[in-house]
Amino acid sequence: MSTGFVGHMQSKAQEVAKEDYDKARVLLSEAAKSGSYMYPFKGIIYFLTHRSLWKPFASRIIPILGLSIGVFGTMLFLTYVPQLAILVFVNGPLAVFTTVLLILNESSTIVSLISRNFLLQDALVDTFDGTLVSRDATTIVSQGRHLKSGDDPISRLGKMVKNPFSKFTPKALIRYIMYLPLNFIPVIGTVMFILIQGRGRGESVHSRYFQLKEWSSTQQKDWLSRHTAPYTTFGTIATLLEMIPILSSFFAFTNTVGAALWAADIEQKNTNMTEGTAPNLRESAKKVE
Incomplete structure (x- = not known):
């Protein structure tokens, strides 16, 4: 009887593993098809080659x-040893590296x-909008600000008529902890x-784009649920880049450029997303509402 039970459990485990594998394969296929993994790197190149x-x-x-x-130095000085002491029990020798990570x-x-709420918010919005303008996506930018x-x-960007990116929310901080x-x-x-973290980051990279498109929260959730894999992939790579000491804020700007390039390609239907395009989704979502 015990042998039969073990065999049954092994069969169920194999079934679950196969389901998870199939799901992962589909998600990876969707991410690869969309090309979202390239946009953080495209953002770096585009930013470095466009001085404006x-x-x-x-x-x-x-x-x-x-x-x-200041933040990295303080965290390293105050928290490395205490966190290492905890992680060494579960990670062994790897704790030296996992603690740093x-x-x-x-x-x-x-x-x-701190930076997104007090230092960079307007600058990141200008970078996002400026990138769209440089890609000739002026029609959509004009929905959110005056253009000269x-x-x-960047010099063409006038007064904003819509609020910028949503700030770092308590919900995001709670999820992190x-x-x-x-x-x-x-x-x-x-x-x-x-x-x-990458999934949460991915869900926010096009907040400004959705705002310019005047999408409701229902439309945004619909679009994001249709393209979970591409946004998670972008968000994960963006998170890893922004984990690099000292350069984290630099990559915040290049990731913003990458997100804007992606938005411009979606708007111009130059990217292969899983189902439809953003302009088409807008109409279908309105019908649902």
Whole structure:
């Protein structure tokens, strides 16, 4: 009887594993098809090769560097040993590395919380809108702010008529703290933690785009649920880039550029998403409402 029970459990385990594998395969296929994994890197290249987009970043570079160095240095000095003492029991020798990775993630979250709410919000919006203007997506940008004449995309940006990106919410902070203990699971736990953070990050990368499109929360949720894999992939890569000490805020700008390039391609139907395109979704979502 026990042998039959063990065999039954093994069969169920294989069935669950196959289902999870099939789901993962579909998600990876969707992510690859959309090309979302390339946009954080496209953002870096585009930012570095378009000097006009440097203006918002240059105006914040000194306070950004000071904040990044201060936060990472303080976290490393105050929390490395205590967290290492805990992680060494579950991660063994790998704790030396997983602790650093954890501190990088914690530091980037703190820097993001402070900078996005107090230092970078307007600059990131200007960077996003300026990138869209540089890609000739002026029609959609004009829905959210006045545009001036000229060749410089940043200089063309006038007064905003819609509020910028939503700020770092308490819900996001609670979710971060809630999943923090995953790092106590050797290697896999840290990977899971980063993926969860990446998913949350991915859901916010097109907040400005959705705002310019005047989508309701229902329309946004519908679009994001249809494209979970692409946004999670983008968000995970963006999270990893923004975990790099000192350069985290620089990558916040390049990730914003990458998100804008992606939005421009969606708007111009130059990207292969899983089902339809954003303009088509807008109409179908209105019918649902």
